Amino acid sequence: MDYDLNEQQAEVLNGLEQLIQSITIEPPHEGVFVAWGADLDAKVAEAGYYDIVAAGLDLIDGALVVERLSQLPLSVEAAISVLIAPVTGLELPRPFAIASGSALAPARFLPVAKTLLVDQDNQLFAIEVDQANVETIDTLFAYPYGKLKSLDGVKMTPMNVPVADFHRRWRISMAAEAGGLMKSALDLVIQHVTDRRAFGRPIGSFQAVQHRLVMAAEVTEGVRWLGMRAAWSDDDADAALAATYVQDSIPKFCTDLHQFCGAMGLTLEFPLHYYTYRLRALLGELGGGSGQARATTALNWGAAA
């Protein structure tokens, strides 16, 4: 048990940090719901960070990369490339989109994706994405979302990998991504309540605010460590447990953080929604909190008869 980064992990993160610092990350423009960081995504890809797990580094190294990139206000397609796609054992073109249940379901990143990974009828498929067949979805969620217009002429290539593996990595990626999003959202709100004054004092000095922010900090830490442990073990039960905690925590976390920013936090000029509306998007994935919780129970104590 060691909570400090080992040499390899520190090296990966230091390199990534240097790359991030060398890039001008423009804050999202006012009035934009989706902050897709196309340039950032391309530069991270060019530097090879999306391939580190496929190239043989540990899954937890990949989770640390995903977590760090998720802390940025721009979204990039990191989690699927780094943590999920390697289960296929194939070198498929990225960016990826993912969906569960139906190839026609709304899928995260589909409007920018080259490959869609989808489980349908207990089989994982890879679909080469033709953007002419993608309908972009206008959404509050701060990821690019889209859905295929039709499956006519679409080749669905079955992957030789159990759907359970796909779901395990999806859950791990959910936790790694949520950990980064929560940290940035919390930092942003702590700064806001420290600067913003009401009744002659910073609003962050009121106990009613402080206690709930500590609760938000507690779940941020829980998400981080459960997610990292799942990435370390790459175990089905650990992954389901981490995703359960993530989805169980998101509603109160997001509600409280917006609450402390008042009406300011509801405006698009205040960047909180770039984090909370990625979190809220994660909330409903793979059956939502109840789906993860029941999976956790089944994986720990046996499936319901």
Place this chain on the structure above:
Amino acid sequence: MEFGWTEQQQAYRQRIRDFLDKTLPDDWDNIALHGPGSPQQTAYSKEFCPKLHAEGLFVPHWPEKFGGRGGDSWDHFILGEELWQVGEPRGAQYMSVNWIGPVLMRYGSPEQQAKFLPEILGGKVTWCQGFSEPSAGSDLAALRTHAEPVEGGYSVTGAKVWTSYAGLGDYCFLLARTSSDRKGGIVILLVDMDSPGIQVKDIPSVIGRGDIHEVFFDEVFVPADRLLGEIGQAWEIINFGLANERIGIPRYAFSEKMLHRAVERLKKDGRYNDPVIQDRLGRVLALCQAARLLVYKVIDERSKAKEPNAYGNLARWSVVRADQAVNDFMTEFMPDGLLGADPLQTAHHQRAIAAGIASGAAEIQLNLAARRHLNLPGDR
């Protein structure tokens, strides 16, 4: 960053489990249900702790010069998890092992160490914690019990309340004040509980017998050599002791064990397939595991000799939340456990309902974490 146990740690945990299997009596669950401070559990602890010590498992983390094995913080915590999750057969003596002993090692005089530490090792003495008062609970520095300097020592007059383990206590780790200086005026006295002028009154409670008392001090003479540390040092000592105590009890381990027992009963009763129960089970298990990992971070820091910090307050909050969630689940879905179907469920319930109150109210943990972990502003 990695989350595995070493082979040595796994063997150590197994050794504790084997010892418990061999040592705990068949009717242990019926003893444990009375609580750590109960006459039943206190009596059993005095039989159990010497056996545990003979096995080298009572204070494995203490330095060798004080009778331990020089183990690390993980040895201490693995032991705590295994014992707490079976209902704490050390009774109230877990407190001596967790923080009274370490405080004496750091701040006690050689004479105090020579007297008290071997007695703790013998496993036959019980300490109580004379902190809270009728008008000083969470606001501990408001305590009023007075220690008047007299020839050869102090004369103590005042009242303590909610005092755990006082009824069968041999010694009291007593906070009193010699001046009105809020924190600087406090002293710590190591008091014999059979001293003339001490009166202990048991307060019946829903958390079991032996856990809550009033203790009255009426001109109790305490010799000068029972002053712990120096005048003005008490607050530092208290903080050191409480840093060990905040996460001293691995409550999540007992809670997880109760979930395992719950599943056995649910399967037997044919209710395990209920999707609502499946949903709730997964969620509360996740809370327990999150609490476990937050606590492990503190232990990891402790094992690397890092200074205690406010992460312990955050971890404590997480533990309280998990304990209460498991208790709520059990009470809602398995009320028969509180009606005799599982004696340990009553024991767990009684510990869980006190989790956010004992050893410092949860709100105090939140206050400290807000200021010291999140660096949130004060009220000016």
